[in-house]
Amino acid sequence: MNVIETYNLCKYYKEKRAVDNLNLGVPEGVIFGYLGPNGAGKTTTIRLLLNLAKPTSGYAVVLGENITKSRKYLKKVGFLPDVPNFYNYFTAREYLELLSEIIKVDKKRVDEVLEIVGLKSEKKRIGTFSRGMKQRLGIAQALLSDPQILILDEPASALDPQGRKEVLDLIASLRGEKTVFFSTHILSDVERICDRVGILKEGKLILNDTIDNLKKRFSKRILHIEVNNPQKLFEKLKKENWIESISFSDKNALLIRVKEIQRAQREIPRIIVEEDILIDRFEFLEPTLEDIFFEVIS
Ligand SMILES: Nc1ncnc2c1ncn2[C@@H]1O[C@H](COP(=O)(O)OP(=O)(O)OP(=O)(O)O)[C@@H](O)[C@H]1O
Ligand SMILES: [Mg+2]
Structure with a gap:
């Protein structure tokens, strides 16, 4: 009620x-x-x-x-x-x-x-x-x-x-x-x-x-990837149209906002293998309310 x-x-x-x-x-x-x-x-x-x-x-x-x-x-x-x-x-x-x-x-x-x-x-x-x-x-x-x-x-x-x-x-x-x-x-x-x-x-x-709903609705949009050569991966990914934005979160890590989750799940591992990059971490992050807020506001 x-x-x-x-x-x-x-x-x-x-x-x-x-x-x-x-x-x-x-x-x-x-x-x-x-x-x-x-x-x-x-x-x-x-x-x-x-x-x-x-x-x-x-x-x-x-x-x-x-x-x-x-x-x-x-x-x-x-x-x-x-x-x-x-x-x-x-x-x-x-x-x-x-x-x-x-x-x-x-x-x-x-x-x-x-x-x-x-x-x-x-x-x-x-x-x-x-x-x-x-x-x-x-x-x-x-x-x-x-x-x-x-x-x-x-x-x-x-x-x-x-x-x-x-x-x-x-x-x-x-x-x-x-x-x-x-x-x-x-x-x-x-x-x-x-x-x-x-x-x-x-x-x-x-x-x-x-x-809870908001987090579900907006979940799996942000991907955290740690690799041995983030620069190389960055160059490869920045041209892809299913990626909304990509940035370095620290020395070896990239933070990637994706538009199409399944495509990211399929394509990114493929590129990593093709480019002979070594992977340490591949994880979808739980969005914070702040992420959601800025997505909605914009
Ligand atoms: N009595 C009033 N006469 C004219 N305009 C008013 C009056 N009360 C509020 N407003 C206007 O209405 C809008 C909303 O004001 P309100 O005080 O509800 O906002 P708020 O979200 O509580 O902001 P804050 O976070 O600053 O408290 C503002 O543009 C304010 O200038
Ligand atoms: Mg007020």
Whole structure:
């Protein structure tokens, strides 16, 4: 079941198509990476889903409710904005206890969420927190009402590698319990923890699939070959029209992007034998999300 579905969702600011005919489905329980460069329309999509902005046209269904007709679903959605604001002179616990009163949640839940985000024994004021700690507190705040869906706008993008790891590990730990929709412009973050990815470019969704499917779809396109005379092989292969690109990856190795897999499997060994080249390695590489991303973008 999809917990989020959008139908030709559009948001225009004058001529600017911030979100353009978006048709997106997010299945229950997945970690969904919403990937796109600056200005692609990620925050705008999130604002639409949260009823913070009105669609120019189209609509979305969240947890079975049409968001243009109802706001009840918002009770079951937790949100972390891209630039969260806290009361700096509070401790994490004080801050969450205040929120729990406002949204009428049992104080016991504060303990639970502090535990989940690893801030349970943290006594310092929020003002002295690192950015990573603040993001984790932001996730705690989003989890407070025990929502079904968490929407996180660039939760890890502004963090250093250690902070990113903490936040991504935390998001990964929610797998299976919550549906997490998070935006990012960092490919490796998606690759690390997401089950599915949607890639957004200039307001348009250009790809939407599981990471596994993508890797299968684009697998066996990149070939890694190690031989005793790579220069000779390079000269032979560069003229072939079934090869897309070829480059040296290190002293004895070639990285070859092929258009026709079977042809590569047949022809390359033949050329190697004909040219009396000695082979050390012949391997199709698993594509990274980065390989796929650049292939799709171009
Ligand atoms: N309130 C607004 N008025 C006019 N234009 C806007 C408004 N909000 C967003 N835009 C434009 O819509 C486009 C998409 O913006 P959005 O903030 O959704 O992108 P984003 O993917 O979140 O980018 P970033 O990675 O920088 O956060 C941008 O060109 C932006 O300038
Ligand atoms: Mg944004």
